[in-house]
Amino acid sequence: MIFNSLTFLFFLIPVVLLYWILPYKLRIALLFGGSLVFYGFWRWEFLPVMLFSSVVDYFIAIAIHRHRADRALGKKLLLGTLVINLGLLVYFKYLFFLSGNFNQIMEFTGTAFRFDLPAIILPLGISFYTFQTISYSIDVYRGHALPERDFLLYGSYVTFFPQLVAGPILRAGEVIEQLRTRPTFKMEFIPSGLKRIGYGLFLKVVLADNIAPMVDEIFLTGAHTFSAIDVWTAAFLFGFQIYFDFAGYSHIAIGCALLMGIRFPENFNFPYASRSFKVFWKRWHISLSSWIRDYLYLPLAGKKVRFDKVGSRGGLGENVEQVQPGNGRKTYALFLTWSIMGLWHGANWTFVVWGLYHSLAVYLERLAHSLRFLKPLQTPVIGWLITFPIAMLGWIPFRALNVHDTFVLFSKILTPAAYLSYTFRENTYLVAFLLTVLTTLAFLLDSYSERIKSWPGWVVLSLQTLKYTAISILVFVFLRPISQFIYFQF
Amino acid sequence: MRFGIGILLVVLLSYGGLQFLGREMRAAEDFALGIETSSYFARDSNYPIHLNRFRQLEMDSFLSGWRRRGSKPVQLFLGNSQTHAINQLKPGQCNYVELIRKRDEPDMESMALSIPNASLQEMLVATQWLLVEGGVKIERLILPVFYDDLRESGIRDSYFPLLINSKFRLGENMRSSVAVNNYLNALQTPGEDQTEKDLAGVRKTTQEKSERWLNEQLSENWALWAKRETMRGRLFIFLYQLRNTVFGIDAQTVRKIIPERKAANMDALEDLLGLAPQVQILVYIPPLRTDVQPPYDMSAYELFKQELKTKCAGREGIRFADLQDLVPGVYWGVKDPTGLQNKPEYDFMHFRFEGHQLLDSALRSSLNRFKDNDL
Numbered sequence: 001m002i003f004n005s006l007t008f009l010f011f012l013i014p015v016v017l018l019y020w021i022l023p024y025k026l027r028i029a030l031l032f033g034g035s036l037v038f039y040g041f042w043r044w045e046f047l048p049v050m051l052f053s054s055v056v057d058y059f060i061a062i063a064i065h066r067h068r069a070d071r072a073l074g075k076k077l078l079l080g081t082l083v084i085n086l087g088l089l090v091y092f093k094y095l096f097f098l099s100g101n102f103n104q105i106m107e108f109t110g111t112a113f114r115f116d117l118p119a120i121i122l123p124l125g126i127s128f129y130t131f132q133t134i135s136y137s138i139d140v141y142r143g144h145a146l147p148e149r150d151f152l153l154y155g156s157y158v159t160f161f162p163q164l165v166a167g168p169i170l171r172a173g174e175v176i177e178q179l180r181t182r183p184t185f186k187m188e189f190i191p192s193g194l195k196r197i198g199y200g201l202f203l204k205v206v207l208a209d210n211i212a213p214m215v216d217e218i219f220l221t222g223a224h225t226f227s228a229i230d231v232w233t234a235a236f237l238f239g240f241q242i243y244f245d246f247a248g249y250s251h252i253a254i255g256c257a258l259l260m261g262i263r264f265p266e267n268f269n270f271p272y273a274s275r276s277f278k279v280f281w282k283r284w285h286i287s288l289s290s291w292i293r294d295y296l297y298l299p300l301a302g303k304k305v306r307f308d309k310v311g312s313r314g315g316l317g318e319n320v321e322q323v324q325p326g327n328g329r330k331t332y333a334l335f336l337t338w339s340i341m342g343l344w345h346g347a348n349w350t351f352v353v354w355g356l357y358h359s360l361a362v363y364l365e366r367l368a369h370s371l372r373f374l375k376p377l378q379t380p381v382i383g384w385l386i387t388f389p390i391a392m393l394g395w396i397p398f399r400a401l402n403v404h405d406t407f408v409l410f411s412k413i414l415t416p417a418a419y420l421s422y423t424f425r426e427n428t429y430l431v432a433f434l435l436t437v438l439t440t441l442a443f444l445l446d447s448y449s450e451r452i453k454s455w456p457g458w459v460v461l462s463l464q465t466l467k468y469t470a471i472s473i474l475v476f477v478f479l480r481p482i483s484q485f486i487y488f489q490f
Numbered sequence: 491m492r493f494g495i496g497i498l499l500v501v502l503l504s505y506g507g508l509q510f511l512g513r514e515m516r517a518a519e520d521f522a523l524g525i526e527t528s529s530y531f532a533r534d535s536n537y538p539i540h541l542n543r544f545r546q547l548e549m550d551s552f553l554s555g556w557r558r559r560g561s562k563p564v565q566l567f568l569g570n571s572q573t574h575a576i577n578q579l580k581p582g583q584c585n586y587v588e589l590i591r592k593r594d595e596p597d598m599e600s601m602a603l604s605i606p607n608a609s610l611q612e613m614l615v616a617t618q619w620l621l622v623e624g625g626v627k628i629e630r631l632i633l634p635v636f637y638d639d640l641r642e643s644g645i646r647d648s649y650f651p652l653l654i655n656s657k658f659r660l661g662e663n664m665r666s667s668v669a670v671n672n673y674l675n676a677l678q679t680p681g682e683d684q685t686e687k688d689l690a691g692v693r694k695t696t697q698e699k700s701e702r703w704l705n706e707q708l709s710e711n712w713a714l715w716a717k718r719e720t721m722r723g724r725l726f727i728f729l730y731q732l733r734n735t736v737f738g739i740d741a742q743t744v745r746k747i748i749p750e751r752k753a754a755n756m757d758a759l760e761d762l763l764g765l766a767p768q769v770q771i772l773v774y775i776p777p778l779r780t781d782v783q784p785p786y787d788m789s790a791y792e793l794f795k796q797e798l799k800t801k802c803a804g805r806e807g808i809r810f811a812d813l814q815d816l817v818p819g820v821y822w823g824v825k826d827p828t829g830l831q832n833k834p835e836y837d838f839m840h841f842r843f844e845g846h847q848l849l850d851s852a853l854r855s856s857l858n859r860f861k862d863n864d865l
Contacts, residue, residue, distance in 0.1 A: 006704040007697050041697040191493045217644060220672050225750045423750035425641065430733070457492075465496055469503040476508060476714075477721045481692045481701055 001041035001161075003252045004205050005481040011038065016259045024182050031156040031179075031260075038161035039124070046123040049088065054158045056084050057133035061140040061147040074141055081137045085130045092122050097347030125165035127344060131291055132158055136172045138295055142305065145172050153179055162256035166249050168267040168287035175262065183261030195468070196255030202471045203248030205478040211241040211435075212483060214428060215399070221423070223405035228418035229429070231396065231409045232389070236432045238399045239392040240439065243272065245486045246285065272391065273443040275383030277362045280391055292341050300333035335359045345398070353397040353406055361390055511724050512717035523571060524825025527840045528579040532588040532602070534559070540587055540602040542574055544616065544652040552601070553624055562599045565630035565857070566620065568613045570639060572776055573604030575840040577823035583843040589850035598629060605649045609642035609751075610635070610758040611670050615650065615660070617762060623658055630860070631769050632853060633762060634776040635798055637791055638745060638839075640752040645673040653677055664764070665757040734829040741828055741835035742785050747794075759801070767807030770860050773798065774811040777849060779838045781819025811856040817845040 001008050015034045019027055040047055060081045067073045090098075099115045106113055136158075139145035148154040157175045218234045226234070250267035257264045271284035281289050298305050335356065342355025368374050393413065400406040412418040422429070453460060523529065531540045537555020541548055556564070567573060567587050576585055591600040603616050613633065620626040647654055654677045660667040692698045708715040734740065763771060775795055778784055784791075795812060802810035821844045824834035 001697055002692060005692065005697065005701055006708070007692075007700045010700075010704060041700070042695050044696060187493070191496075216676065220644070220676050221750075222669060222672070225754075227750075421749060423748055425748070426746075427733075461492065461496060461499075465499045465503065468496070468500045469507065472500055472504040473507045473511070476504070477511065477718055477725065481697075482690045 001038045002481050003249065004201060004209075004479060006479070007041060011041075012256060012259075019260050020185050025152075027182075028150075028152045028156050028179060031161075032152050032159060035156065035159035035161040035164060039159065039164060042124045042165075043121075046121075049092075049123050049126070050129055050159065053085055053088060053130055053133050054155055057081055057137045057158075058148075058151060058154050061137050062149065064137065064141050065147045068143070078137060078141045082134065085134050089126060089130050092120055092126055094343075094347045096120055128163070128165065128167050128169055129158055131169050131288075132171075135169070135291060135295055139172060144305075148172065148176055160257070160262075162253040163264065166246070166253075167285070168250060168253065168264055169291050170264065170287065174265065178262050185261065189258055189261050193255045193257075193259035196251045196258060198255075198468060198471045198475060200248045200251030200253075200255060201475045201479065203244040203251065205480065206474045208241050208245035208248060208486075209478065209480075209483055211237055211244070211431070214431065215241050218424065218428070219399055219401065223400065223408040225423055226409060226412055226418075227421045227423055228412045228415060229422050230424055231412045231418075232393070233424060233429055233432045234399075234409075235392045235394075235396050236436060237428070239272070239395045240432075240435045242395065242398070242486055243268075270443045270446065272388055272439055273384065274387050274391070275380040276387055277358065277365050277391070280387060281358075281362075288341070288344075292337060296340060297333055297337040300336060301330045302333075331363065334363060338362075349403045350397045350400055350406055353403060354394060357394050357397060361394070508714050508721065511721040512714055513724075515720055515724055523575050523840065524577075524823075524837050525834060526823045527575045527577050527825065527837065529571075529574045530576050530579060530583075530585045530588070531574055532584065532591060539591065539600070540574065540585075540604070542571075542604055542606065543649045544619070546652050549624070549652055553626070556599075556601065556626065559599065561627065562597060563627045563629035564601050565598055565632060566617065566626070566628050567600060567602035567604070567632045568608070568616065569602065569604035569634050569776075570608045570636055570839075571604065571606040572634070572636070572839050572841075573602060576846060577821075577837065577840045577842045580843065584846070586846040586850040586853065589846060590854060593854070601626075607639055607642055608649075609639055609644070610755040610762065611643060611666060611673070612645055612649070614664075614666060614758040614761050615645055615653070615670060615674070617765070618660060619653070619658055621765075628765075628769050630857070631762070631765065631771045632857070633771060633773050635759065635773060636776055637747070637786055637794055640747055640755045640794075641745060643669075643751045643754050645670065645677060647677050650677065660761075664761040666754065666761050669754055670758070731828065731830045735831065739828060741825065741838060742783055744787050745785050746787070747790060756801075763801070763805065763808060766805060769807070771808045772811065772853070772856055772860075773802050773808065774853070774856065775814050777817040777841065777845060778814045779817070779819060779822045779836065779841075780815060781822070782836055784838055809856060809859050811852070813849065813852050816848050816852050817841045821845040821848070 001011060011034075015030065018030055022030055036047060039050060060077050064074045064077045067077070096117055096119070099117045103114050103116070106115075136145070140147050148157070153176055154172075156179055157170070157172055160170075160175060163170055215234070215238050218230075218237065247268040254264045254266070265287065267286050269283040269286070271280050274280035274283055294305055338355035338359035339352050340355070342351040342353070342358075345351045345354070369378070393410075396409050397403075397406040400409060452463070529542070531538060531542065533539065534555060535558075537558065538548055538552050539555065541552055556562075567590075573587060574585060576583060587600060587602040594600055603620075605612055605616070608616075617628065617631065621628055645653065653674060656674075656677075659671045659674055664670075692701050710716075759773075763773070765771065775798065778786075795814070799810050799812070802808045821842045823837050823840065823842060825837040825840075827833050827835055
């Protein structure tokens with residue numbers, strides 16, 4: 001089921017009502033059952049895959065805990081769940097990609113052998129729920145969490161519908177405890193939840209879905225025809241589209257959970273206002289960033305994962321600070337981690353290029369920070385002026401059709417003569433410019449939100465009323481399931 | 491308490507706002523044509539001989555009519571809205587295609603395809619589809635090259651719903667094949683109907699059924715829900731007018747040519763010209779209102795005309811005609827304001843019936859040059 005649809009609204013209302021009416025045990029059963037229905041509305045036949053992944057980790061986590069004295073057995077059990085979960089991910093997400101690469105190598109070496117596969121449908125949300133189940137088992141193995149023996153409770157954590165298909169990627173400790181403590185109804189849950197849902201739908205159906213046709217048209221044009229200004233414009237437009245799309249999803253997810261008294265951590269926090277890449281990764285897809293840090297980057301960098309830091313929302317950026325240029329293992333961990341993070345987003349080399357682009361940006365940033373003569377330039381405004389466009393440009397490999405196009409587009413940026421023309425309609429540039437201005441204004445306004453709250457009550461009420469009236473009208477007019485959320489395909 | 495008041499206010503204001511947005515309005519296409527202009531499409535015994543989009547039902551009718559009339563060789567008139575729109579249309583009047591058709595020679599018949607703001611890429615696709623898939627014997631092609639439309643590119647699903655998910659592609663030997671086939675590959679929208687487009691995100695999922703059902707129920711039982719497309723149209727028109735007002739854009743503001751788009755269109759033109767000499771092609775510069783300052787950089791426009799003339803010169807089966815000054819200012823009209831101010835503006839694209847008569851006469855005389863073998 002997708003959030004930007006009537007079906008979802010007609011599903012959510014009864015679920016929330018029943019959730020607060022039913023006794024505790026039935027409430028959890030409702031969440032679990034409702035989440036399966038939510039998923040089944042996409043394709044019922046892929047429910048067993050999700051349930052299989054959940055059941056495997058449920059039993060393995062219990063087994064790991066039971067044999068916690070025997071580290072060797074624990075390691076084998078953990079390896080078992082990694083093989084199973086990553087195996088599922090490889091089969092559904094990467095096998096086609098791998099076979100394509102294999103065939104290309106065979107072709108290059110002149111070998112006639114080919115490994116052709118039929119198209120494999122990617123189960124919705126597999127990258128998200130496998131990461132959740134993996135982190136659960138690792139946390140139990142590390143002793144950072146206890147296994148949950150109540151399958152309904154555990155199942156509700158893995159399949160909880162607001163975050164099931166595109167995150168935020170939650171840790172067991174963040175959700176299971178909240179479900180177990182039986183949240184009591186508070187009136188504030190409803191307005192807070194509805195506001196977040198409305199805002200998220202606005203970002204998705206009003207902004208992202210209306211930018212999408214423009215971006216699609218742009219990237220259909222051959223990369224060789226772009227001017228440098230076009231490349232920047234394309235990067236900015238797609239940067240806004242993906243941000244509105246994904247942040248919109250996260251807002252809706254947070255809002256839905258809030259309606260049921262469950263608090264999710266924030267997943268986005270005005271990433272384009274970041275003054276450095278370190279900060280950018282503390283503000284963009286925070287749950288993935290911190291997941292990668294705890295379960296991939298720190299182990300690869302040879303650092304011990306501290307219990308009190310697990311799940312902290314510092315994201316990858318926090319630890320990048322510790323990577324001194326020239327520190328071989330950590331630098332290698334940085335680049336490898338980001339390549340894997342790129343591949344997590346999709347089975348295509350373009351995503352690896354995207355990951356490497358970001359790791360390089362972070363590495364160079366660290367290098368610049370270590371140079372004393374650059375210190376005077378390290379102000380927040382200069383930092384933002386550098387980070388914002390470079391982060392936007394990073395979306396080129398993410399959206400380009402292939403690696404060749406990516407490098408053709410990047411090369412335009414570096415060609416001064418390519419700045420002398422343009423190929424899109426004037427509207428395209430205008431929209432990109434307006435979005436830049438409006439997003440910046442929205443950030444500034446948000447920074448002043450606390451001050452606004454201290455204004456007279458009727459003024460605040462009037463402003464809020466106008467804001468939510470505009471949002472309601474626009475969401476009503478534009479609510480159509482014309483597209484899925486971009487992150488569904490990951 | 492405060493939340494209750496807030497919710498009540500939001501609901502009331504939203505309801506009022508939606509009622510305002512949902513007021514009756516002209517269809518977007520009529521808005522684009524302008525306040526005085528109407529469309530005219532010729533028919534023959536209920537079979538259309540003039541289409542303005544590639545839609546299955548009309549195309550079937552278009553082709554079966556042609557077959558019923560004996561599958562005669564066709565002189566195909568391509569165009570944009572200038573072909574099908576008549577300013578201040580009066581009863582009994584028709585467009586130039588119909589006028590020419592009334593004098594069709596016995597061994598050939600006239601048919602037309604005019605797509606609003608059609609790029610030459612779209613004209614190429616339309617022609618190729620009719621030749622290859624439709625099996626239409628196109629003997630003559632009458633091709634206006636509009637300076638404005640060199641700014642356009644791509645194949646629009648709204649005008650080519652027939653090609654959505656179809657396997658039709660341009661042959662690889664054509665200059666435009668890579669660019670145009672890319673566009674054709676992207677025509678994945680599941681249908682021509684707005685509801686189908688709206689459900690694109692849930693195609694082939696269980697949710698598709700529930701979404702369709704809920705949407706139907708709401709549309710049937712709630713007038714506001716049914717008017718959402720109108721509301722979207724009104725919002726976009728408002729944004730368009732707001733932009734024009736803010737930037738001082740009106741019907742006479744010079745439209746710049748985008749070099750890369752022009753090049754893509756010229757490639758498509760070259761592919762169309764490549765059909766000659768098997769197909770006789772008349773390329774013409776369409777009439778332009780010149781009693782007031784047109785929205786072109788006139789020196790660039792003259793260069794473009796010269797380029798076109800050179801491209802056609804001396805090629806077997808191709809004739810060129812410059813009809814720019816054919817229709818005097820008195821036969822042109824006005825269109826809706828492009829900005830928020832309520833003031834009609836000059837229409838540089840659509841003329842009155844008298845203009846169509848002049849074009850009929852000029853085109854017939856140009857077409858006679860094929861008979862006379864006059865270059």
